[in-house]
Amino acid sequence: MILADTSTNAPQQKAHATATQGTPVAVTTAETTGRQAVEVRNLEVFYGQHKAVHNVSLSVKHQEVTAFIGPSGCGKSTILRCFNRMNDLVRHCRVQGSVKIHGADIYARGTDVMELRKRTGMVFQKPNPFPKSIHENVAYPLRIHGVRGKAVIAEKVEKSLRLAGLWEEVKDRLHASALSLSGGQQQRLCIARAIAVDPDVLLMDEPCSALDPIATKTIESLINELSKSITIVIVTHNMHQAVRVAHQTAFFYMGNLVEAGPTDKMFHNPEQHQTLAYVTGQFG
Numbered sequence: 255m256i257l258a259d260t261s262t263n264a265p266q267q268k269a270h271a272t273a274t275q276g277t278p279v280a281v282t283t284a285e286t287t288g289r290q291a292v293e294v295r296n297l298e299v300f301y302g303q304h305k306a307v308h309n310v311s312l313s314v315k316h317q318e319v320t321a322f323i324g325p326s327g328c329g330k331s332t333i334l335r336c337f338n339r340m341n342d343l344v345r346h347c348r349v350q351g352s353v354k355i356h357g358a359d360i361y362a363r364g365t366d367v368m369e370l371r372k373r374t375g376m377v378f379q380k381p382n383p384f385p386k387s388i389h390e391n392v393a394y395p396l397r398i399h400g401v402r403g404k405a406v407i408a409e410k411v412e413k414s415l416r417l418a419g420l421w422e423e424v425k426d427r428l429h430a431s432a433l434s435l436s437g438g439q440q441q442r443l444c445i446a447r448a449i450a451v452d453p454d455v456l457l458m459d460e461p462c463s464a465l466d467p468i469a470t471k472t473i474e475s476l477i478n479e480l481s482k483s484i485t486i487v488i489v490t491h492n493m494h495q496a497v498r499v500a501h502q503t504a505f506f507y508m509g510n511l512v513e514a515g516p517t518d519k520m521f522h523n524p525e526q527h528q529t530l531a532y533v534t535g536q537f538g
């Protein structure tokens with residue numbers, strides 16, 4: 255099965271390149287250089303003695319959606335977590351190589367990691383709202399990042415909840431517990447919380463895997479909308495979802511970047527047999 259109908263997908267991009275295992279290749283052409291949100295060069299990640307990511311180089315384009323696909327254990331989450339230094343929190347995890355976000359080396363000495371995580375927000379597979387009210391879930395990170403004034407905060411909370419497509423459903427119960435929301439609503443609340451602090455990049459690790467098709471559709475529409483102003487990297491096991499939401503797709507296998515490029519090309523005419531085999535469901 256080759257996934258067809260990418261006609262509803264956002265405009266496909268021109269950049270394309272391939273990598274054989276272990277060979278670092280950027281996924282951009284000179285034409286697009288300068289519009290990269292994330293630039294990864296020679297990334298290697300170790301958990302103790304185990305090397306989970308092998309010499310990965312890729313670029314994520316500004317204000318586009320990039321999907322990371324590949325079989326379980328191939329390193330998608332590990333790479334994603336390097337983009338906001340969440341791996342710093344994992345014991346025995348060592349990162350080599352360079353990751354730049356909008357040109358700044360995020361592993362450089364003196365990087366303000368809290369500021370980095372504000373600018374590079376993250377949404378996880380399982381919604382993880384704070385055990386606080388709906389309002390507080392969005393207001394709290396604003397206060398942590400120095401936003402003051404009840405009215406200013408209330409306005410930002412509303413704006414974020416509207417952007418996340420949740421406002422109409424919760425506007426009459428903002429002070430109810432976030433835990434009283436459904437799974438899909440909780441995930442949208444987590445997205446509202448992440449976007450409230452105006453990130454440049456949003457990292458989403460399988461954000462719909464615990465959701466039903468209707469909630470998934472809502473989140474996918476939201477991703478399309480948000481990508482007009484934010485760069486999004488989404489990890490997904492759902493090939494249809496990658497086709498629906500992503501401008502670019504990167505395929506990983508056993509810690510290597512096999513190939514990356516415009517989603518349409520990756521699903522219909524990839525450079526590597528392995529990519530075609532994976533996207534057509536022949537392995538993984």
Ligand SMILES: Nc1ncnc2c1ncn2[C@@H]1O[C@H](COP(=O)(O)OP(=O)(O)OP(=O)(O)O)[C@@H](O)[C@H]1O
Nearest residue numbers: 301304306324325326327328329330331332333344
């Ligand atoms: N905290 C950790 N400690 C030790 N090894 C880890 C840790 N996290 C991941 N790994 C290992 O690193 C490799 C890549 O894991 P990762 O979670 O990045 O894969 P993934 O592609 O996200 O998989 P999945 O699709 O199942 O989420 C795997 O071999 C995994 O066992």
Ligand SMILES: [Mg+2]
Nearest residue numbers: 330331332489
């Ligand atoms: Mg993962």
